[in-house]
Each structure stands twice: as C-alpha cells, then as structure tokens.
Amino acid sequence: MIQLDPLALFRVGIPAVSGGVAGVVGVTAYRRLRQSDARTGLVRPFVVLAGVVSLLGVGYAGVHAATPLKNLPLGSAVLLLAVPWMMFAARYIGLGRYITPGRVLAVTLAVAILVGVNFFGRLIQEGWITTSLVGTEALQTLETAQSVATLVLLTLVFALIGGVVVATYRHDRLSTVQSLLVVIPIAGFIFTVQTTRPATPLLNDVLIGSTFLVVAASLALGIFHYDVVTRVPATRRLGERAALTETDEAIFVLDDQARVVRVNEPAKRMFGGAQTLADVTDHSVTSLTELNTITCRTTAGHRQFEPSVSSLVDEYGETFGYTVMLIDVTNREIRRQRLAVLNRILRHNVRNELDVIRAHAEEAGLAPAIDGADRLSALSAEARRVQDLMERSAADRTEVRLRPFLEDVVADATAGVNADVTVTAPDVKINVDPERYRYAIDHLIENAVEHNDEESPRVVVRVERTGADVRLVVADDGPGIPESERAVIEGGGETPFEHASSLGLWGTNWAVQSMGGSLSFDESDLGGTAVEVVLRDVAVSDV
Known part of the structure; x- marks a missing residue:
C-alpha cells in the first residue's frame, strides 16, 4: 500500500512522472524519425535511451509502491543506460563509424551479464540466496570480474562524456548547455549511485527522485529546445575528416624533419609507400611554398602538381610539422599550354596569312574574299584584345x-x-x-x-x-x-x-x-x- 507522506513523492511520484515524460520524449523522437525530420543514427539510440529511462522510472516507482523495500540499487540503471547512451554520444561527436552491429551486440551481452551478476548479488544481500550455493571463492572471483568489466565500461563512458563536452564547446554554433543535456542522463545516475548509501534512506530517496526528475528534464529540453538529434558537433569532426580522407587531392602530414607521418588514400595511391618528402619530390618544404607548379613521379608517370603547404605550430610558436597538399594540375597545364600555342598562332601566323590573302584578293578584285579576310582579321584582333584583358592582374584597379x-x-x-x-x-x-x-x-x-x-x-x-x-x-x-x-x-x-x-x-x-x-x-x-x-x-x- 502506498504511504501518503512527503517521501512518497520522491519514492513513487517523481520517478513515475519522470518515466512518463521520458516516454513522451521517446515517442516524439520516433515520430520525427518517421517524418524524416531527424538523423536516423542519432534518433534510434536516443529513443532507446528515453525508453530505458521511462522503464526505470515507472519500474522504480512500481516496486516502491508494491513492496516495503527501503533501498533499491541503481547500479544496474547505469549499466542499462550505458549502451544506448554510448551509441548516441559516439554519433553525436562524429565517431559513428566505430559503432558496428558486432560491437553493439558484444557490449549488450556484456552489460546483460553484468546486470545479471548485480541482480544475483542483490539477492544474496537480501538473503534470498545463500553463499553456500555458489561458494565464497567463486563469488569473490565473480565480483572481481564484475568490478573490472564495470570499470572498463565506465572508462568508455567518461571518455565519451569528455568528448561530448569538448566537441560541443569547440563548435561555434552550439551552446555548451547542449553538451550538459546530453551527458546528464548517464552522469546523473553515476553520481547518484556513488552518493547513495544503505544507511541513509531519506537522503537516498531525495537524491534518486531528483535524479529521475533532472534526467527527464534534460531529455525533454534536448529534443524540444536544443534539438540534439539534428544540431550536433559531428558535422565539424566529419568535415575535418572528409577534408583529409575523402578529398581527391594527395595530402601528406609531415613532422619537422619532413618525414611522412600520415597520408590520405589518394596520396597512397599516387605515391605508394612514401616515407619522406624526398620520396615525393626533389623540392624541400621551404621551396614548395615558393613554387606554383612542380613535377613529380607518380605510379601513373610524371604529373604536374600545385603545392600547398601549411605549418603546424604549437602554442609557443614552434613548428612541429607540416601538411602538404598536392593538387594535380596536369590537365590544366596542358590546356594552358595548348591555349598559349593557339593564341600565338592566332596572333601571328593567322594574321600574317590573312594579310597575304587580302593582298592577293585586292589584286584579283575579289570583294567577297576581301570581306571574309577583314572579318577574320577583326575576329583575330578581338581575340587578342580579350586575351590581353584576361591577362591583367586582379589588382589592376x-x-x-x-x-x-x-x-x-x-x-x-x-x-x-x-x-x-x-x-x-x-x-x-x-x-x-x-x-x-x-x-x-x-x-x-x-x-x-x-x-x-x-x-x-x-x-x-x-x-x-x-x-x-x-x-x-x-x-x-x-x-x-x-x-x-x-x-x-x-x-x-x-x-x-x-x-x-x-x-x-x-x-x-x-x-x-x-x-x-x-x-x-x-x-x-x-x-x-x-x-x-x-x-x-x-x-x-x-x-
């Protein structure tokens, strides 16, 4: 029977209401997914996260309403939330490529085992199972394995918490508050698990009820106000990654000794296993900054490139490396040379030949030929005028x-x-x-x-x-x-x-x-x- 006292509000009322709010948030996110109004990779783990919070809130309230238990452990809550939250956080900061079905399944099975062990240990503490059934030594081994696995899981969680905060902070168009809303669902329960004690039931009820309230509020604000399933810092990280790995231009990352530290796929394809800049070109990093085009030997033969060099400088102003981009301009240079040859022919050869044709046409009295020569001469002059204009500098103002x-x-x-x-x-x-x-x-x-x-x-x-x-x-x-x-x-x-x-x-x-x-x-x-x-x-x- 439910006790109608102030503590019932924290034991039953707030967790139940919070669970209902989380359920509404999950349904709302799912509807947005069906309407193609949110990112699939973000919405799916977010919906599961909201669903788990909803079940935890309603389940916690239901157990307290139906049993006389004074303290319920929340360690399993952190474990249950860990998988969907980590999936969401990884995609939120642009690490979604590491989320594979096999890894999700493995972590889910590990979490299920940890929850089972937690539940088994709770039954032993409550006296439902005696240690004689499993043996003290086996129980100690099981608890040690559980502690190690939980530590590994929490290490991943804290790493992702840091990643969420830093990625959101570095994004110019996202509020830092948004990162707090993302980490609260997992961080709130971790904090509560570490602060609740069996000997302080009053404080436990207040902390746990407040945690459910804060977590539900963070989920609601995240979906309704800050739109965490659409506006995410992953854009910046993925954009930076695409600039290095998905461009068609060859990019080399060099240390201060011009040794190759990293290359993208086009560079690997064009230059094979280059170890130093000398394997790519005879020019030094300094000389590359002064050249417009260079010729390099590639796996496809000699090609012409336009080099672009950026120095990697630390906070003390010291250079610790370089990025070198080689833009393949072979076809452009061929076109430029071809146009230069055609322009020379147009300027000199054609004009001289037209003068000869016109002179013979005048001697023969061929008016149509004279008119045609004049039109071609005017066209040649116009082409030369346009060419001269295009060769003017942009600074000629x-x-x-x-x-x-x-x-x-x-x-x-x-x-x-x-x-x-x-x-x-x-x-x-x-x-x-x-x-x-x-x-x-x-x-x-x-x-x-x-x-x-x-x-x-x-x-x-x-x-x-x-x-x-x-x-x-x-x-x-x-x-x-x-x-x-x-x-x-x-x-x-x-x-x-x-x-x-x-x-x-x-x-x-x-x-x-x-x-x-x-x-x-x-x-x-x-x-x-x-x-x-x-x-x-x-x-x-x-x-």
Missing part, C-alpha cells in the same frame, strides 16, 4: 569618376553613328579595373546600336548605387539579343548546336566576372534587351 567615364565610353562607342544614347549615373568615384569595365560597357553599347535597324537607335545607360554594389543597365529599343545566345552565356558553355555568334558577348561576360561581378539579361522598357552588370563590394566614394 584604380579610382575613376563614374559619370565622366561613362560619357567618354559612350562617345567612343557611338562615334560616327546616329544614335540617341542617354546616360544617367550618380556623380561618384568607384574603384575598378578601367580597361575591363570600359570593354564591357563599350561592347554592350556597340551591340545595342549595331544590331538595331532603326534610323536613330535609342539606348539608355543607367547606373544605380546600392551600398557597396554598383548596378549598370544598358537598355535598347532594338530586336534584342536572341534567346539562344543569352542561354549560352547564362549556361556558361557552348555546344555545336548552341553557340554565340561573336566573341564580344563572351568577352564582356569574362571581363565582368573577372571583376567579381555578374551579367544578366532582361526585357527592356524600350522594347529591346536590358543587359545588367552588377559589381559587388566596390569601393564607392562621393565626389
């Missing part, structure tokens, strides 16, 4: 006064052409590469005028300033840029069936992108096309 700059570009682009061009721009100074900016605007205006059949094409050049962004729009009343050409530029590539009709639009796009901007197309209020050039984070100052 200067401050220009926007409105006079635009008026000057418009005047050059419309020289000798009957066109109505309006310029609207704030009187400010902007920091840009004037050559690339001029090329882009000049081509857009020329394109708007040349492809317009009106006697006096209308073009509006409008610039707006939004914070550190400068938005330029060139709108016309012409037929507009064909959708096929716009799609090619916006898609970023050409095919045999979809391609731009000239190099200028590509050059404009490259010039804008090289300045950190973007190019887009829309319909113009004038009836044609509106091309928008947005330069972001540009230094803008008033005149």
Whole structure:
C-alpha cells in the first residue's frame, strides 16, 4: 500500500512522472524519425535511451509502491543506460563509424551479464540466496570480474562524456548547455549511485527522485529546445575528416624533419609507400611554398602538381610539422599550354596569312574574299584584345569618376553613328579595373546600336548605387539579343548546336566576372534587351 507522506513523492511520484515524460520524449523522437525530420543514427539510440529511462522510472516507482523495500540499487540503471547512451554520444561527436552491429551486440551481452551478476548479488544481500550455493571463492572471483568489466565500461563512458563536452564547446554554433543535456542522463545516475548509501534512506530517496526528475528534464529540453538529434558537433569532426580522407587531392602530414607521418588514400595511391618528402619530390618544404607548379613521379608517370603547404605550430610558436597538399594540375597545364600555342598562332601566323590573302584578293578584285579576310582579321584582333584583358592582374584597379567615364565610353562607342544614347549615373568615384569595365560597357553599347535597324537607335545607360554594389543597365529599343545566345552565356558553355555568334558577348561576360561581378539579361522598357552588370563590394566614394 502506498504511504501518503512527503517521501512518497520522491519514492513513487517523481520517478513515475519522470518515466512518463521520458516516454513522451521517446515517442516524439520516433515520430520525427518517421517524418524524416531527424538523423536516423542519432534518433534510434536516443529513443532507446528515453525508453530505458521511462522503464526505470515507472519500474522504480512500481516496486516502491508494491513492496516495503527501503533501498533499491541503481547500479544496474547505469549499466542499462550505458549502451544506448554510448551509441548516441559516439554519433553525436562524429565517431559513428566505430559503432558496428558486432560491437553493439558484444557490449549488450556484456552489460546483460553484468546486470545479471548485480541482480544475483542483490539477492544474496537480501538473503534470498545463500553463499553456500555458489561458494565464497567463486563469488569473490565473480565480483572481481564484475568490478573490472564495470570499470572498463565506465572508462568508455567518461571518455565519451569528455568528448561530448569538448566537441560541443569547440563548435561555434552550439551552446555548451547542449553538451550538459546530453551527458546528464548517464552522469546523473553515476553520481547518484556513488552518493547513495544503505544507511541513509531519506537522503537516498531525495537524491534518486531528483535524479529521475533532472534526467527527464534534460531529455525533454534536448529534443524540444536544443534539438540534439539534428544540431550536433559531428558535422565539424566529419568535415575535418572528409577534408583529409575523402578529398581527391594527395595530402601528406609531415613532422619537422619532413618525414611522412600520415597520408590520405589518394596520396597512397599516387605515391605508394612514401616515407619522406624526398620520396615525393626533389623540392624541400621551404621551396614548395615558393613554387606554383612542380613535377613529380607518380605510379601513373610524371604529373604536374600545385603545392600547398601549411605549418603546424604549437602554442609557443614552434613548428612541429607540416601538411602538404598536392593538387594535380596536369590537365590544366596542358590546356594552358595548348591555349598559349593557339593564341600565338592566332596572333601571328593567322594574321600574317590573312594579310597575304587580302593582298592577293585586292589584286584579283575579289570583294567577297576581301570581306571574309577583314572579318577574320577583326575576329583575330578581338581575340587578342580579350586575351590581353584576361591577362591583367586582379589588382589592376584604380579610382575613376563614374559619370565622366561613362560619357567618354559612350562617345567612343557611338562615334560616327546616329544614335540617341542617354546616360544617367550618380556623380561618384568607384574603384575598378578601367580597361575591363570600359570593354564591357563599350561592347554592350556597340551591340545595342549595331544590331538595331532603326534610323536613330535609342539606348539608355543607367547606373544605380546600392551600398557597396554598383548596378549598370544598358537598355535598347532594338530586336534584342536572341534567346539562344543569352542561354549560352547564362549556361556558361557552348555546344555545336548552341553557340554565340561573336566573341564580344563572351568577352564582356569574362571581363565582368573577372571583376567579381555578374551579367544578366532582361526585357527592356524600350522594347529591346536590358543587359545588367552588377559589381559587388566596390569601393564607392562621393565626389
């Protein structure tokens, strides 16, 4: 019969209510899993953990309500909670790859045996079983084995507790409180087991009831407020691991003597069992920091790499090692060399041959051949101009006064052409590469005028300033840029069936992108096309 006194609240009421709360938390987590609103690897052990806490709370209350026992051991509670909690904690901090079915089964069987031994020992203490049935020596051996196994299990638990606290603390976007909520379900019972004593039943009842209350509250806060089954520090650990083990680039970790300490799989595959940096390249760590590309002998032959070196420095500023990443740029370098050769041919050989063809065409009076040679010569000149622009440094910036700059570009682009061009721009100074900016605007205006059949094409050049962004729009009343050409530029590539009709639009796009901007197309209020050039984070100052 239940005793209606204040202690009944701690013996029966609080454990029962706490068990009910834990059950609700477990059901809620399971529903989130069914709705694909949480991580499977985290929810499953969390649901088991909440279920065990629920059974412990209800079971503890039920035993106290139905029996006159004054003290019930909670050592088995820690053991029962250990397996699901360790599974959850390991996945929480990014060690889920160590949780295999075989290991879980082995630990579960070990825990089941420890719980059985605990229960057997409790029966002996209560006088239900006499020691004569097993023998004193056998009982001592069993207790020793139990103590060792429990110590090993608790060592793993405490290691994971430390891992949870440290991983959460190191994560920039997670509260340290979240780590406390994760460790309380196991740490709370460990603390209570170590502080309860058979001779102090009043204190035991208060501690145990409070433990159930705190554990249930931590589970509820963890699932309802801090979302411990979704927002976890494992992302950081797994991201760091992926950077080393799952990248396609070769990575070496070296000590201060340039000896290989660790390599990732691509490095092992490309360089075999390299023991020192000398087995990989003839260059030293210092010289690697000064080189753009190096040639290394790999299992696939000689390849070209771009080296990246980072020093490993301790808190005293002393270097104790390096990480060396070798980025395979063989194909990139081949393309670069190929483009350089083609550019030389375009600049010199083709131009010289076109001059010869044009001269013979003039002598023969072949007008179509002359026109064709002129178009090819203009295309060659345009290609050389684009190449020169792309070879400019990203630091080639200067401050220009926007409105006079635009008026000057418009005047050059419309020289000798009957066109109505309006310029609207704030009187400010902007920091840009004037050559690339001029090329882009000049081509857009020329394109708007040349492809317009009106006697006096209308073009509006409008610039707006939004914070550190400068938005330029060139709108016309012409037929507009064909959708096929716009799609090619916006898609970023050409095919045999979809391609731009000239190099200028590509050059404009490259010039804008090289300045950190973007190019887009829309319909113009004038009836044609509106091309928008947005330069972001540009230094803008008033005149």
